[in-house]
Amino acid sequence: MGTIETVGVVGAGTMGHGIAQVAAVSGLEVTLVDVVPEALERGLGQIEKSLGKLVAKEKIAASDAEAARSRVTGGAGLDELGTVDLVIEAVVERLEVKSEIFRQLDAVARPGTILASNTSSISITKLAAATSRPGLVIGMHFMNPVPLMVLVEIIRGLQTDQATYDAVEALTRRLGKTPVEVHDAPGFVSNRVLMPMINEAVFCLHEGVGEAGAIDDVMKLGMNHPMGPLALADLIGLDVCLDILRVLHRELGDPKYRPCPLLVKMVDAGYLGRKSGRGFHVY
Ligand SMILES: NC(=O)c1ccc[n+]([C@@H]2O[C@H](COP(=O)([O-])OP(=O)(O)OC[C@H]3O[C@@H](n4cnc5c(N)ncnc54)[C@H](O)[C@@H]3O)[C@@H](O)[C@H]2O)c1
Structure with a gap:
């Protein structure tokens, strides 16, 4: 499994836009999608605002913020995620909504794409069952606000492959976060x-x-x-x-x-x- 260079983020709300921002700042190409066009616009606006604050506080250089901004593209639908290395889903915390998204992602994403969920509590094993690639499904539970919080709880589903775990753990470190491994149980450890x-x-x-x-x-x-x-x-x-x-x-x-x-x-x-x-x- 190669390194992850391109990421799709599904859901541009509180968590999705933060995940997209952190990935872009770390040099990844990001496509951010949301079913609600206004939510996507708001999410992209929040990334802009948050990067501006980081520049004002001298946490990142203005040129790096600009480069990060240019690495985030807004997209309308899941079919724009056909070629990415990793998708991180961050939509509403409902099993039926997430399962449907995983089913659709499985259909559009290329065969090796890892499908991760930022779910706070839902079974990764159940989400994996909506796909034909359960070995490539994993939980990546970021904390809010994403740019500031260092923990990512990484959740192994029953069928998650070791190679998937290793790739996601390496990516988490590249994002400047600290991975902590947990197993699949309601709410994991954090919640x-x-x-x-x-x-x-x-x-x-x-x-x-x-x-x-x-x-x-x-x-x-x-x-x-x-x-x-x-x-x-x-x-x-x-x-x-x-x-x-x-x-x-x-x-x-x-x-x-x-x-x-x-x-x-x-x-x-x-x-x-x-x-x-x-x-x-x-x-
Ligand atoms: N809020 C937190 O502190 C927090 C922390 C960690 C994890 N989470 C988890 O992250 C996920 C997202 O939470 P949030 O707080 O960002 O929610 P939110 O309500 O702020 O954002 C969810 C976004 O998903 C979009 N959406 C809904 N259905 C969609 C679909 N079918 N396709 C594309 N986009 C869709 C909505 O339009 C909305 O913009 C949840 O699973 C939640 O449990 C939240």
Whole structure:
């Protein structure tokens, strides 16, 4: 298996545009696609803005930012990913949506292309089963915000080939990230541990144990967390948190993962966190 030089990213939202940016800064040619044209435009705009900030902070040279920008191309559909070495899928956290994308990617991508998912909780083995190339399917779970966070949880599906793992691990290091290997289980390690904490913080708010600011302050000042769990939920997206908790609850079958009714109500109301301007805090 050769080195990875060209990448397709599916979904230009919170995670997709960050993944595309980091790949382009590392010298890879990137095609970013989204089904919603406005979402693609927004994602490309956010890359521009984020690179501008990095230049202003003197983290990268203006010429490198410009070169990175020119390496990202927007595309309308999956059929534009026929020749890339790797596709990283970063669409909504729903098994049926992701499975359909993996089925379509399998049909359009050339035979050796690795298909990775940035899923937070969904089984890589199940996504692989939607394709005819399960050995080439793997989880690459980036953290938010992608340009700043160093961890990538790399998830082996039951049938992931060692060569696929090795290629993705090498790419992760080239992106300046630190890979940590985990096995395929709902929520992997990151969200198996993080989401119950966030959910419990929402229960504290729901039951009136403390105000949102107080709950966040307790965890920041008392436990040395850089941000409180409710502010973190707002950053992740409350819809994404709810989808992950539903996967944990359904797949592990333990009532301890039941999403707090307040979280469900917030999502029903369209309070999705930072991306909608309001979550547990107002932005
Ligand atoms: N938000 C986080 O903090 C975070 C962290 C790690 C992993 N993740 C995971 O990353 C994935 C994406 O999350 P996000 O927060 O970026 O979501 P998001 O809602 O910000 O973006 C998702 C994007 O996917 C697009 N999309 C939906 N269906 C599509 C399709 N069929 N083809 C192409 N594009 C499509 C949407 O238009 C949207 O722009 C999820 O699996 C999530 O669990 C999220």
